[in-house]
Amino acid sequence: MISEWVTTPDALQDFVKEVKFAAENIYLGSETLVPTEKGCQWCKAKPTCPAIRNKVLTDFETVVPETAEPDDLARVMENASLIEAWIKSIRAEVERRLMAGTPVAGYKLVQGKRGNRQWGNPEDAEAALKAMRVKHDQMYDYKLASPTSIAKLVKAEEIGPRQWKKIQELITQSEGSPSVAPESDKRPALNSSADDSDFDKI
Numbered sequence: 001m002i003s004e005w006v007t008t009p010d011a012l013q014d015f016v017k018e019v020k021f022a023a024e025n026i027y028l029g030s031e032t033l034v035p036t037e038k039g040c041q042w043c044k045a046k047p048t049c050p051a052i053r054n055k056v057l058t059d060f061e062t063v064v065p066e067t068a069e070p071d072d073l074a075r076v077m078e079n080a081s082l083i084e085a086w087i088k089s090i091r092a093e094v095e096r097r098l099m100a101g102t103p104v105a106g107y108k109l110v111q112g113k114r115g116n117r118q119w120g121n122p123e124d125a126e127a128a129l130k131a132m133r134v135k136h137d138q139m140y141d142y143k144l145a146s147p148t149s150i151a152k153l154v155k156a157e158e159i160g161p162r163q164w165k166k167i168q169e170l171i172t173q174s175e176g177s178p179s180v181a182p183e184s185d186k187r188p189a190l191n192s193s194a195d196d197s198d199f200d201k202i
């Protein structure tokens with residue numbers, strides 16, 4: 001997909017001045033780099049940026065997950081996306097160097113897992129299997145349409161509301177597994193406290 005952006009030469013010159021000013025201030029030490037998940041998202045300097053490296057590595061030496069204080073865990077959680085983004089940029093940089101023929105000690109490029117087998121031309125395959133007299137039910141895979149596909153038939157009014165009501169009784173849906181979310185998440189918090197009444201006396 002091609003992205004387009006319309007600007008004017010003056011706006012572009014202003015942007016150049018702004019970036020130059022910021023870069024000079026960073027270089028002279030009068031401004032500091034402040035890594036954030038959003039701010040660093042597209043930055044190509046991630047693998048070499050000292051600020052992001054310091055931010056993500058500081059806790060590696062001091063925080064042990066199993067014994068960490070809640071405040072330490074919360075701080076690292078806040079940085080989790082940034083840490084993941086940094087690791088991702090390291091992986092991408094290693095791949096880029098290996099692709100360019102630059103060695104990275106301990107790593108090499110290998111062929112990835114092959115894709116699923118598929119018919120080059122399904123019509124030719126079908127004709128060949130028929131010519132070989134392969135049985136019909138061995139040639140084709142049939143399976144029941146999913147509830148989601150059937151719900152589309154309801155929308156298309158091919159299944160009526162009364163039928164749909166009966167069909168819905170046949171549908172099950174598993175609960176989502178608990179997952180960690182920030183306090184600001186709009187879903188209600190799960191109560192996960194356990195006490196000894198949850199266990200049978202043995």
Ligand code: SF4
Pocket residue numbers: 033034035036039040043044045046049050051052
């Ligand atoms: S990675 Fe470093 S240089 Fe890039 S935006 Fe983040 S703080 Fe700035």
